[in-house]
Amino acid sequence: GRTQRYHYDLTGKLTQSEDEGLVILWYYDESDRITHRTVNGDPAEQWQYDEHGWLTTLSHTSEGHRVSVHYGYDDKGRLTGERQTVENPETGELLWHHETGHAYNEQGLANRVTPDSLPPVEWLTYGSGYLAGMKLGGTPLLEFTRDRLHRETVRSFGSMAGSNAAYKLTSTYTPAGQLQSQHLNSLVYDRDYGWNDNGDLVRISGPRQTREYGYSATGRLESVRTLAPDLDIRIPYA
Structure with missing residues (x-):
């Protein structure tokens, strides 16, 4: 068998997990934000935050390289930039990077993403x-x-x-606001939808297949019937 163990501190935060010889330790700052973790004593992921408590960097080591994601924000806490980097951890040499910018409209809704060179x-x-x-x-x-x-x-x-x-x-x-039909200028995708008086979907029909749904007296889905008998589904309830 396989045994997994988890340990927590007095505030309920996960501090250690064990899985067949793999021991992971979790560390937090005074604000209970995760800062880093180790795997069998070796450094793994690290998390860094700014004075607002917003995550600014998430990094880990992969195949001997330091892989990081850096986040930038505006004064409202909205993500404005994401920069991914790969560095030599010994020399700090930048081996690769990619940036993505994020913009918002006057209402604060995301409306533009700009990747590097695209x-x-x-x-x-x-x-x-x-x-x-x-x-x-x-x-x-x-x-x-x-x-x-x-x-x-x-x-x-x-x-x-x-x-x-x-x-x-x-x-x-339909007058009740339910989807009644969908037509694509390709007959393969035509769909018509049928509903009962309770607002339950009872039929989806198209050029290749019709599927009907049956319900119990309490409104639970009870069966699904298609044109091919061997595809019928019955759903029993205890």
Whole structure:
């Protein structure tokens, strides 16, 4: 058999774990933030924080190299940058690095990620943060059309989206707000959804398969029936 043991301090923090000769010790600062851990006495991961208590560096040693991730924040505590580095731990020589920048809109929602030497990825939003589209550099990747309730009605993507989009997924809804149908300009993906008076999904039908759901008197899923009899599923309850 296999035995694993865990040890905790008086405040409930994990301080030691043992697993078949592998002993891991966990260390914390005065604010109960984890600072480092050792594996069989050898240094493993290290965590560093700034005066706000925000994590600034997470590092470990891999194949003789010091691998670190450094985090930068704005005055609101939002992540603005992430820098990954690989160094020679003896000389401090920088062997590799990669940076990613993060930006936010006026509402504080993340709206741009910029990796090293690559075009930025941007999320286009409106109102209180509803997603309207996504771009890679100046190239539209994905666009959404929404109704007055901000529900997705058309999703355009492929071939630089917009009016030239290769694909358009159209969605409709029931008067109760349930998804009623989805149509892609490729008949393979057409879907129609059926609901009972209790608001339970009872049917999903498409060009290749129809699946029906049965429920008990208490509303629990009881069965799933498909066009192929050998794919039927019955769910018994004790």
